[in-house]
Amino acid sequence: MKNVEYRHGSPSLREWEGWWRHSESDPPATLKECRVATNLLWDYLETKYRVGSGDWDDLFLRGDFLGDRSQTLELVYPPVLSPDFLDYVMAWLRQTDPKWRIIIPTFLGHREAFVIYPERVRFDDLIEKVSLETCQKIARKMLRLEAFRHARERALEEGFITPLDQ
Secondary structure, eight states: OOOOOEEOSOOOTTTOOSEEOSSTTOOOOOHHHHHHHHHHHHHHHHTTSOBSSSTTOSEEEOOOOOSSSEEEEEESSGGGOSHHHHHHHHHHHHHHOTTOEEEEEOSSSTTOEEEEOSSOEEETTBOSOOOHHHHHHHHHHHHTSGGGHHHHHHHHHTTSSOGGGO
């Protein structure tokens, strides 16, 4: 078995993009453990959000097993991003299994992603609580990307953006 370097703690993706574990003493993650976490997180998210890959869904949980305890949660509808949403996801970590983290890519740059730990949310070098203004600014930038063209109509209907924002 090859020797793999892990980081622990709560690094942003700019600080560390490799394998992660909550603490130095945590054993390696398993595929079975990942499947269980994926199913539990999906069920939890569905109590409040539309989870799937359709244009009118809010979120998509990838469920990929990449060798560590990280789940990747994609925003299908960027305006979902808010401090309340981040707190909701963090609550799952605290209640279910604090040995996991959740990565929410923004697709605005290679390492620009929210990384949610049981203790905090990291975005770039930001360590303190993420503000509503920051979330809305990032969501608006995401909506300008071609990958989120499908979400613009809904964001316009819901008043998150104006025709001038497009």
